[in-house]
Amino acid sequence: MSYIEQKSLILNELTQAKELLKQLESQLDAATSTTGNLLLPKILSSFENSLSMLSAINSEGGTQSQTTGSTESPRSVNGSRKRHCSSDLLIGNPSKKKKTIQGWTEQVRVCEQTGLEGHLDDGYGWRKYGQKDILGATYPRGYYRCTHRNAQGCLAMKQVQRSDEDPSMFSVTYRGRHTCIQAVHLLPGQSQNRHDHHDQKRMKLQGTVFNFQKSCHDKTEELSTAQVVINSSSFSFPSSASLPVPSIEKESDNNNFSSMTPDNHFMGSPFTSSPSTSVSNSSFSPNNFGEGQSMQNSEFDLSEFTSAFDPTDLYLDFDFLDSICSI
DNA sequence: CAAATTTGACCAAG
DNA sequence: CTTGGTCAAATTTG
Numbered sequence: 001m002s003y004i005e006q007k008s009l010i011l012n013e014l015t016q017a018k019e020l021l022k023q024l025e026s027q028l029d030a031a032t033s034t035t036g037n038l039l040l041p042k043i044l045s046s047f048e049n050s051l052s053m054l055s056a057i058n059s060e061g062g063t064q065s066q067t068t069g070s071t072e073s074p075r076s077v078n079g080s081r082k083r084h085c086s087s088d089l090l091i092g093n094p095s096k097k098k099k100t101i102q103g104w105t106e107q108v109r110v111c112e113q114t115g116l117e118g119h120l121d122d123g124y125g126w127r128k129y130g131q132k133d134i135l136g137a138t139y140p141r142g143y144y145r146c147t148h149r150n151a152q153g154c155l156a157m158k159q160v161q162r163s164d165e166d167p168s169m170f171s172v173t174y175r176g177r178h179t180c181i182q183a184v185h186l187l188p189g190q191s192q193n194r195h196d197h198h199d200q201k202r203m204k205l206q207g208t209v210f211n212f213q214k215s216c217h218d219k220t221e222e223l224s225t226a227q228v229v230i231n232s233s234s235f236s237f238p239s240s241a242s243l244p245v246p247s248i249e250k251e252s253d254n255n256n257f258s259s260m261t262p263d264n265h266f267m268g269s270p271f272t273s274s275p276s277t278s279v280s281n282s283s284f285s286p287n288n289f290g291e292g293q294s295m296q297n298s299e300f301d302l303s304e305f306t307s308a309f310d311p312t313d314l315y316l317d318f319d320f321l322d323s324i325c326s327i
Numbered sequence: 328c329a330a331a332t333t334t335g336a337c338c339a340a341g
Numbered sequence: 342c343t344t345g346g347t348c349a350a351a352t353t354t355g
Contacts, residue, residue, distance in 0.1 A: 128332055130347055143346070147331090159346090 124178060126158060138164045146180055154180030 125147035133140045139162035146154040155176040163169040 127330090129349095131333075132345060132347095135344065141345085145347095 137161065146178060148180035152180040154178055
């Protein structure tokens with residue numbers, strides 16, 4: 001079956017499911033189910049987002065599956081490139097191109113419009129390892145990697161860049177997946193905090209407006225951009241965490257927001273809220289750190305993070321879509 | 328003291 | 342050459 005055929009099938013199914021959801025919504029309205037009414041718009045918007053993003057996927061290229069198929073970067077894990085003795089290393093490993101694009105798994109824009117202390121935490125510890133001025137951008141781009149890179153070989157990274165036109169908006173680009181276990185959050189004393197933290201986050205995200213827009217660039221590594229507009233109007237966050245805050249904010253001369261952290265979930269909220277992380281990543285998500293995946297089945301919050309980052313996976317990560325995948 | 332950040336230099340790709 | 346990404350020494354932070 002060709003890629004295009006699969007795509008149209010999935011589109012059909014999604015559209016149908018969306019219509020069904022609309023019907024369900026109207027029925028629920030009549031029945032006045034308050035809890036359901038909160039969820040339905042989210043689910044609906046997820047469908048619409050999925051549809052738009054799916055149609056954005058290049059039909060013949062299959063760019064996403066390609067890029068994410070090899071999520072792990074080619075760079076050596078031990079990766080030390082020494083400045084002085086680098087020659088032997090590179091000669092010994094000539095095949096490796098070291099960096100390249102291919103790992104971009106998700107790009108999320110986080111915009112905190114009103115909230116000041118909106119401390120969106122993605123639950124991970126990040127260590128900044130670089131900052132660069134980007135051509136055409138007013139603000140520098142910060143480079144972060146997982147704190148546990150050395151300890152656990154976690155290759156997750158992210159880039160944070162403040163938007164030029166709207167300085168209150170950050171563009172966060174994730175690369176790689178977390179294979180680490182965030183020890184902080186597993187501590188008995190703090191696990192409860194983390195739980196609460198999550199709950200707050202979830203509540204917060206209920207007031208979130210999601211605008212998924214296609215970024216139909218010609219670059220193959222470019223993925224659909226999820227624009228997350230967060231109306232954190234009434235939520236104040238205890239800035240309990242000593243989370244790594246991008247240095248951008250420090251140099252913010254003007255901003256009223258003093259502690260904004262451009263963080264987010266890997267998957268954006270409409271997806272994280274579905275506990276159906278049965279992980280339907282059939283073909284993708286080649287995780288070489290097999291032991292790190294043991295958490296999938298048990299911990300709900302962890303399963304959120306271990307889910308695939310490939311948008312393709314994201315969209316198909318619904319239970320009722322599993323059948324479609326098997327087409 | 329360790330851990331995180333800053334910052335200029337290095338490196339590959341275009 | 343320029344540009345974006347990374348390294349690592351120096352510095353800051355807790």
